Amino acid sequence: MTKTSIAGLGDVLLVTIQGELTDHDALRLQEELTTRVADEGTRGVLIDISGLEIVDSFLARTLHDIAGASALLAARTVVVGMRPEVAITLVELGLTLPGLDTALTVSAGMSLLGSTGPR
Template identity: 65%
Template sequence: MYPRPGAGHVPVLRLGDILLVTLQGDLYDSTAQQLQQDLSETIVSAGVTGVVIDISGVEIVDSFLGRVLAEIAAQASLLAARTVVAGMRPAVAITLVELGLTLPGLRTALDTQAAMALLEQPVVLSHAGGTRRERA
């Protein structure tokens, strides 16, 4: 009933211009770091413009994984791709806020569908969509 501990594999799916990354269960730190490296390369080689990270299957996000998510988004942004983190569970969100990690630069969406819709919108920053206006 528990997810396989330390799943060493993260499925990455390409859907048109978007990479869909599905995180599931409990990850080894090394797996998360590997993913961070691989994604940069994939963004460049595949020429995608958006990355959706589905974390609806993740039971906890600690400061390490939080940092990995923030860095993936920052890296992708340098490579001209936008990142949306989708499907964070309420318990995880409450814990992250309590931990002091509000990840202000990160775009978020309720689920992968909403995330895709968000990425299909023109790059011009509008305040429509599941994400807040960008703050400096």
């Protein structure tokens, strides 16, 4: 799975999605991420989707599910870097991602998670 990377920054996992994901890639990301949240005692998950020009309904749902599972494991999820055209498309599809926090940039997302980065 080379289209995504997961990096640990203190007690935050920074997930970067570099290219469009197949449904299978999205599910694998969800599994890997949820396992790491539980194993590493992660407090926050930051998902950078600035590399994506399209977020389809499956990926939107997977992001929502990642946030839900992380919340059950006591971690907060913030999606950052959404392009305006992606936001417009999601709203048109009726996918307003309730329960998912968003921020414009990685640094704003880190602030939202109350983390100052690596420690």
